[in-house]
Amino acid sequence: MGNEGTYVALGLKVWKAQIERADKLFGSLSSEEVLREIAPGRNRLLYLWGHLTAIHDAMLPLLGLRERLHPEFDVAFVSNPDKSRADIPSHEEVHRAWNVVNAELWNGFEKMPLSDWVQRHSAVSEEDFAKDASRNRFAVLLSRTNHLSYHLGQAVLALK
């Protein structure tokens, strides 16, 4: 296996570091603070948090771990913009889902055999994967970690 384990461990370490930053940032918000916009007229923190939860939830089937836990989050936090719907999950529901989804992901990451990381993710067909082997599970991990960093950069703007 050579250094394969080193690369996977590094990818997981960077993922975990960003999750911990997000835990600290979002987890400490009051029910008023979570409704703050990141800039005037922009997304509220609750929307970003729900958005990240929905995208992470979708990683569960994408990485072959299990079916989604909260597919209902997509209509509130992915396919519609913030403030376009009244019936979105509450602060408590988002907080709980965020914790459960990320715990489930981490559980799956730790159990995944090393060689599975370079296997195709479930949104790419065997045929397309044969043409482009970079569409694998490790690529999903790296790109979702960057997606999380992208929105963390925005979320901090609402704080101070």
Next chain:
Amino acid sequence: MGNEGTYVALGLKVWKAQIERADKLFGSLSSEEVLREIAPGRNRLLYLWGHLTAIHDAMLPLLGLRERLHPEFDVAFVSNPDKSRADIPSHEEVHRAWNVVNAELWNGFEKMPLSDWVQRHSAVSEEDFAKDASRNRFAVLLSRTNHLSYHLGQAVLALK
């Protein structure tokens, strides 16, 4: 070598994708637009761009590629906050430095032998590296890619 090349190629692909996003975003700004703040009272786009350039420039010695090209960027874009100094590099100087630094990095990435990615980076001693082998060059690549994503998430807020 097993799948080692696959992991390095994926790390480089994600880096390159974020660089291209940044090229498109910052590279198309007018000299007026580059002075826009990402939110009222926050950093200007020019500051973020210069900051990213300085941090990327510092990757050159960190990854053992060469000495820095623009150490003078640090005082303007790293060790002091935005709008605290009058004498910062101009729009044109930042644009040029951004292009040169990232081209030099990419050049080094392509030439780097695969096994060098899991070698220590230059800011960690041999002694400390022996205790924690995760402080290697691939870790620098992943963390700087996330740093870029973090600030890209902020920069887009100034645009629309």
